[in-house]
Amino acid sequence: MKQLKNISMYIFLTTASFISIFPFFWMVVSATNTSLAVTGGRLLPGTNLMENLRSLLEMTELLTAFANSAQIAIVTTLSALFIASLAGYGFEVFQSKTKDFVFNILLASMMIPFAALMIPLFRMFANLSNQVPFLGINTHVAVILPTVTTAFLIFFFRQSTKMFPKDILEAGRMDGLSELGIFIKIYLPTMKTTYAAAAIITFMSSWNSYLWPLVVIQSPEKQTLPLLISNLGSSYAPDFGVIMLAIVLATLPVALIFFILQKQFVAGMIGSVK
Amino acid sequence: MILQKKNTVLSDVTLKKRLRKSDLVGWGFISIAVMMIFIFYFYPMLQALILSFQSGMGTNLGFIGIDNYIRLVQDTTFITAVSNTFIYLIIQVPIMILLALLLSVLLNNKHLKGRGFFRTAIFLPCVTSLVAYATLFKYLFGHNGIINVLLMNLSLISAPIEWLTDPVLARVTIIMAITWRWTGYNMIFYLSSLQNIDHSIYEAAKIDGATGIHQFFKITIPLLKPIILFTSITSTIGTLQLFDEVVNITGGGPGNATLTISQYIYNLSFRYTPDFGYAATVSYAIVVMIIILSVIQFKVAGDKS
Numbered sequence: 412m413k414q415l416k417n418i419s420m421y422i423f424l425t426t427a428s429f430i431s432i433f434p435f436f437w438m439v440v441s442a443t444n445t446s447l448a449v450t451g452g453r454l455l456p457g458t459n460l461m462e463n464l465r466s467l468l469e470m471t472e473l474l475t476a477f478a479n480s481a482q483i484a485i486v487t488t489l490s491a492l493f494i495a496s497l498a499g500y501g502f503e504v505f506q507s508k509t510k511d512f513v514f515n516i517l518l519a520s521m522m523i524p525f526a527a528l529m530i531p532l533f534r535m536f537a538n539l540s541n542q543v544p545f546l547g548i549n550t551h552v553a554v555i556l557p558t559v560t561t562a563f564l565i566f567f568f569r570q571s572t573k574m575f576p577k578d579i580l581e582a583g584r585m586d587g588l589s590e591l592g593i594f595i596k597i598y599l600p601t602m603k604t605t606y607a608a609a610a611i612i613t614f615m616s617s618w619n620s621y622l623w624p625l626v627v628i629q630s631p632e633k634q635t636l637p638l639l640i641s642n643l644g645s646s647y648a649p650d651f652g653v654i655m656l657a658i659v660l661a662t663l664p665v666a667l668i669f670f671i672l673q674k675q676f677v678a679g680m681i682g683s684v685k
Numbered sequence: 686m687i688l689q690k691k692n693t694v695l696s697d698v699t700l701k702k703r704l705r706k707s708d709l710v711g712w713g714f715i716s717i718a719v720m721m722i723f724i725f726y727f728y729p730m731l732q733a734l735i736l737s738f739q740s741g742m743g744t745n746l747g748f749i750g751i752d753n754y755i756r757l758v759q760d761t762t763f764i765t766a767v768s769n770t771f772i773y774l775i776i777q778v779p780i781m782i783l784l785a786l787l788l789s790v791l792l793n794n795k796h797l798k799g800r801g802f803f804r805t806a807i808f809l810p811c812v813t814s815l816v817a818y819a820t821l822f823k824y825l826f827g828h829n830g831i832i833n834v835l836l837m838n839l840s841l842i843s844a845p846i847e848w849l850t851d852p853v854l855a856r857v858t859i860i861m862a863i864t865w866r867w868t869g870y871n872m873i874f875y876l877s878s879l880q881n882i883d884h885s886i887y888e889a890a891k892i893d894g895a896t897g898i899h900q901f902f903k904i905t906i907p908l909l910k911p912i913i914l915f916t917s918i919t920s921t922i923g924t925l926q927l928f929d930e931v932v933n934i935t936g937g938g939p940g941n942a943t944l945t946i947s948q949y950i951y952n953l954s955f956r957y958t959p960d961f962g963y964a965a966t967v968s969y970a971i972v973v974m975i976i977i978l979s980v981i982q983f984k985v986a987g988d989k990s
Contacts, residue, residue, distance in 0.1 A: 428803050432809065501715040523730060524947070526946070526968050527972050560717075621928070654820065
């Protein structure tokens with residue numbers, strides 16, 4: 412009886428793992444095959460990888476999209492970490508009743524669905540387009556600005572700051588450091604793991620974001636990877652090998668981060684609830 | 686708190702000065718974030734509310750009172766989108782949460798062989814971008830997709846199943862796709878809280894003769910309740926905003942069989958003749974739904990305790 416239970420448990424876990432991994436396997440294998448082989452159901456690696464890459468580079472602005480996505484994700488991550496950690500630190504170290512009230516109002520913004528912000532934001536940037544073109548529609552600044560500050564990340568930093576030994580701050584004040592100096596010279600270096608976890612979640616959500624770039628980006632040379640994949644996927648005569656390769660390339664950076672920094676990756680995801 | 690230590694040394698006046706100064710510095714630290722959230726969340730929310738009482742094409746808008754809201758309750762496409770979204774919500778979220786709970790309980794067993802492998806494998810779908818996995822699923826379940834090819838090779842079916850063009854199966858495909866992407870994510874939350882449960886509780890239950898299923902429902906679930914509440918609220922908010930998957934797997938079709946509210950808002954604003962006013966009205970419907978559902982979930986979780 413016990414053995415039967417054990418076996419069924421392993422069968423269940425193996426099935427779940429198989430279902431989780433199979434799409435990855437199929438996507439990688441298909442990236443090396445011709446479109447015909449993919450639809451024929453081939454499950455073995457082929458020799459068409461370079462040919463697929465050549466077509467992908469020919470058909471799309473892959474490198475540009477890759478560079479755009481990377482640029483947007485990096486700028487978003489750096490500014491998001493700066494703004495959110497300053498705020499999380501400020502709310503926790505300089506706690507007051509009024510600030511806690513403001514903090515709760517900020518938290519309420521987590522309930523706002525992006526679909527409700529999309530139209531006013533679009534109009535806001537469309538109006539800016541006429542006055543300050545580098546800030547308007549179809550710019551990367553417009554992609555970045557509305558997504559840089561999230562209440563979630565501020566909350567995340569505030570929670571982590573609760574663990575921070577406050578005596579060190581007082582020691583810094585005694586040494587004559589300014590408040591900003593304490594933040595930069597003492598807080599920042601000690602909170603490296605928190606920053607790493609926050610960087611991973613922010614980078615990932617920026618790298619993957621679709622709806623807002625879809626609304627705000629209009630020309631091909633400004634488009635991001637998710638937009639490129641979505642366009643490829645909705646073409647009338649899709650080349651399956653080429654599309655799979657594009658999906659593999661878009662997934663690769665986040666997958667690499669996951670395998671190299673698994674601990675921080677998971678910490679970032681669940682950090683908010685601790 | 687820092688200042689209290691020095692109460693004896695500092696006079697009242699200098700203390701007040703320092704307090705005021707430190708308060709001001711604190712506001713400096715939070716100012717950028719507060720400004721950004723107000724500009725990019727609360728101000729647009731207010732704008733959307735004003736827009737929802739306006740109508741017109743493009744930027745040519747005029748006030749029309751509550752006409753948009755009257756149109757909303759009579760709009761069959763909107764009702765379809767809402768019922769689709771609720772079908773996803775009612776079927777997908779419970780399946781995913783139960784599955785994630787079951788997996789996390791199994792993986793919390795320290796004697797399990799291959800624990801690390803199973804955990805990594807089941808978590809792996811979380812690294813994919815929504816568009817990437819949605820496009821992948823579109824081809825997995827396509828007419829010539831590998832699922833159909835495999836099922837036909839195994840002689841389980843004689844003709845390809847129309848996963849994406851049959852109204853019912855299209856919804857099933859969307860539900861399977863979302864479950865694939867998010868089960869591992871929820872599992873990680875449960876696993877991390879399971880690790881904090883004192884194992885002696887289970888030992889005591891075993892002595893009292895509680896079976897595994899009993900332990901699961903009487904001990905594990907009640908102890909995980911806060912985290913289950915958290916994940917069900919985030920999943921609910923996520924499902925109400927569903928967009929990337931549906932757009933890239935079925936495009937909302939066949940007909941409007943898989944259309945979601947977010948996609949309808951997008952279509953109203955950017956695909957049909959733009960009607961920002963009415964689209965804003967539809968978007969406020971999501972806001973109201975999120976608030977109502979979150980309150981209900983809090984109430985349900987609160988009553989049981």
